[in-house]
Every structure is written in structure tokens, then in C-alpha cells.
Amino acid sequence: MNGRGEVTLVSLTVDLVVLTVRDERLQVLLIERGKQPFLGRTALPGGFVGANEDSGAAALRELAEETGIDGRALHLEQLYSYTEPGRDPRGRVVSIAYLALAPDLPLPAAGTDARHARWTPVDELGSDDLAFDHATILADGVERARAKLEYTTLATAFCPPIFTITELRRVYEVVWGTGIDPRNFHRKVVNADDYLIPTGQRRVTDVGRPAALYRAGGATVLYPPMLRSGSHGPTAGQR
Numbered sequence: 644m645n646g647r648g649e650v651t652l653v654s655l656t657v658d659l660v661v662l663t664v665r666d667e668r669l670q671v672l673l674i675e676r677g678k679q680p681f682l683g684r685t686a687l688p689g690g691f692v693g694a695n696e697d698s699g700a701a702a703l704r705e706l707a708e709e710t711g712i713d714g715r716a717l718h719l720e721q722l723y724s725y726t727e728p729g730r731d732p733r734g735r736v737v738s739i740a741y742l743a744l745a746p747d748l749p750l751p752a753a754g755t756d757a758r759h760a761r762w763t764p765v766d767e768l769g770s771d772d773l774a775f776d777h778a779t780i781l782a783d784g785v786e787r788a789r790a791k792l793e794y795t796t797l798a799t800a801f802c803p804p805i806f807t808i809t810e811l812r813r814v815y816e817v818v819w820g821t822g823i824d825p826r827n828f829h830r831k832v833v834n835a836d837d838y839l840i841p842t843g844q845r846r847v848t849d850v851g852r853p854a855a856l857y858r859a860g861g862a863t864v865l866y867p868p869m870l871r872s873g874s875h876g877p878t879a880g881q882r
Contacts, residue, residue, distance in 0.1 A: 651735055652734070652735065653735045653736070653737055654691060654731075654733070654734065654735065654736045654737070655691070655692040655698070655736075655737055655738075655739070656689055656690060656691050656692060656731075656736055656737070656738045656739075657689050657690065657692060657698050657701045657702045657705060657738065657739050657740070657741060658687045658688070658689035658725075658738050658739075658740045658741070658775075658777065658780055659672070659687055659688050659689055659702055659705065659706055659714075659740070659741050659742075659743055660687060660722060660740060660741070660742050660743065660780060660781055660783075660784030660785070661688070661706070661710075661712070661714075661717070661743040661744075661745070661748075662742070662743070662744050662765075662784065662785070662788055662801075662818075663744070663745050663746065663747055663748045663762070663801065664746070664747060664801050664813070664814055664817050664818070665747050665748075665762055667813070667817060668764045668765075668766070668817060669764065669765045669766070669785070669817050669818055669820075670762040670763060670764050670765065671687075671762070671763055671765050671768075671781060671784075671785075672687075672688060672710060672712070672748075672751060672760065672761075672762060673685050673686065673687065673688075673760070673761060673762075673763050673773075674686055674687070674688050674709050674710065674758075674759065674760045674761075675758045675759040675760075676758070676774060677758040680731070680732045680733060680774075681774035681775065683758075684773070684774040685763075685772060685773055685774065686773055686774040686775060686777050687773070687777045687780060687781065688705055688706055688709040688710055688760070689702070689705050689709075689738070690705040690708075690709070692739075698721075698739045698741075699719070699741075702714065702719065702739075702741045703715060703719075706743070709760060710751035710752065710760040711751055711752035711760070712748060712749075712751055714743060716745070717743040717744065717745045717800075718743065718744040718745065718797065718800040719741055719742070719743045720741065720742050721739060721740070721741055721742075722740040722741055722742045722780070722783060722784055722787060723740055723780075723783055724737060724738070724739050724740070725737065725738045725739075725740060725776060725779075725780060727776065730775060730776045731775060738780075740780045740783070740784065742784045742787055742788065744788060744797065744800040744801060745800065745801070746800075746801055746802055746803045747803075748762075750762070765781070765785055766820075768781070788818055789818055789819055789871065792814075792815060792818055792819065792869070793865075793868045793869055793870050793871060794864065794865055794866075794868040794869075795863055795864055795865055796835075796838050796859065796860070796862050796863055796864070796865050798811060798814045798815055798818075799811070799859035801814040801818070802814060802859070804858060805842060805844075805856050805857070805858055806856065806857060806858075807846060807854040807855065807856060807857070808828070808829050808832065808833070808839075808854070808855070808857065809825070809854060811832065811839075811857075812825060812828045812829075815828070815869075819871050819872075821871065821872055831869060835862070835865055835866070836862055836866070837860035837861050837862035838859075838860050838862050838865060839857040839858070839859065839860055840857060840858050840859070840860045841855060841856075841857055842855075842856045842857060842858055844856045
């Protein structure tokens with residue numbers, strides 16, 4: 644009921660902030676809406692939650708229907724709930740947003756009510772470029788990803804199953820938008836408990852010595868944290 648004792652009908656939707664690193668840039672998965680409201684406008688993938696599904700199942704279904712991407716292989720977590728009145732012209736609509744992270748994903752294929760789907764560099768988007776309140780949701784998702792890189796091992800979610808220290812460092816640099824000292828970073832991550840596991844293999848590169856290959860360990864918390872430059876505490880790569 645509302646403040647006057649009247650029943651307010653509320654619809655539930657999901658929206659997805661899907662981030663990946665492509666072409667050395669942090670990119671987000673976007674669609675072009677194929678129906679009203681905001682016909683032809685760029686938006687995050689998402690849609691209404693069905694009567695017989697929970698929000699997580701709806702997020703996976705909408706991602707597959709609108710972009711052709713299977714979200715079951717992604718790191719997927721709830722971001723926030725967005726409840727601002729008037730955020731959707733169709734009525735009182737509450738959205739549960741999800742953050743999804745993955746290595747370099749394939750090109751999406753639009754379907755259902757999306758006319759096009761594409762990857763777009765985050766730094767090319769302005770506050771008025773997305774439909775609904777999706778610019779706010781995107782900004783919250785990017786900040787969540789940046790913050791979690793400080794104190795968790797989530798950076799490996801942007802990497803393939805086997806990767807080099809340089810590839811892992813580039814994830815931090817791309818997501819944070821800043822450079823990191825290679826030697827300090829190497830010392831930090833190889834000394835972190837159960838963060839990385841050496842495979843014993845090496846990859847031949849165009850320059851320099853063959854690079855050691857690693858896979859993600861079992862740790863979920865990064866201690867001590869690796870804070871972004873300007874944060875209080877040790878900066879990225881420092882012990």
C-alpha cells in the first residue's frame with residue numbers, strides 16, 4: 644500500500660552490467676531497444692521477471708535472449724536494487740541489477756526485443772547516452788568492479804583460465820584506468836596466499852623471455868588489499 648492506504652502495483656525487472664576487457668579497454672555490453680519505451684535507444688540488457696522465476700534466472704534468460712551470451716559461465720552477482728519512482732514510464736517498476744564479469748567475450752547477437760547488441764568502451768559513454776536510469780546503474784557497476792579488485796581476487800574473472808602476470812596486471816590497469824609498476828605488482832600477486840597457482844608452463848612472447856603461466860587459486864580475499872592510487876593505505880603493487 645502507499646501512504647494513503649491504496650494498493651500500488653509494482654513490476655519487477657532485471658538489468659545487467661556485463662563488463663569485459665576487449666582491445667585493451669573496459670567495455671560494457673549494450674543493446675538497442677526494439678520497442679517502446681525508448682525505442683531505438685541504447686540500454687543495458689534486461690527485462691521483466693517472469694511469474695515463475697527468480698531474479699537470477701531472469702537475468703540469465705534475458706542475457707541469452709537479448710545478446711546470445713550464456714551467463715552461466717560468467718561471474719554474476721547482485722549489484723543494487725533501483726526503486727526510484729518515475730524511473731520507468733510504464734509505471735512503478737523496481738529493477739534488480741546484476742554485475743557480470745568475464746574474459747574477452749564473443750560478439751553478441753541481438754534477439755527478442757533488442758534490435759542490436761554490441762560491446763562499447765565505458766569511457767565513450769556519457770550520462771545521457773543510455774535509456775531509463777541505466778547510466779547510473781552502469782556507473783555503480785563499474786565502481787563495484789573497481790572496488791572489488793582492491794580487496795578480492797575478482798581480477799582473475801577477467802582473465803582466461805591460463806594467463807600471465809602481465810595479462811593480470813593489464814586487467815587492473817584497464818579497469819582502474821591507471822598504470823601500475825610491474826615489479827611491485829608481480830611481487831604482490833605472487834606472494835598473496837592462494838591467489839595464483841603456477842602451471843609450470845611458459846608462453847613464448849615476441850620480446851623478452853618466455854612468460855610464466857598461472858591459473859587462479861582458491862582464495863577469494865586479497866590480503867593485504869591492493870588499493871588504487873589515491874586510496875588510503877598501500878597503493879597498487881605495494882606491500
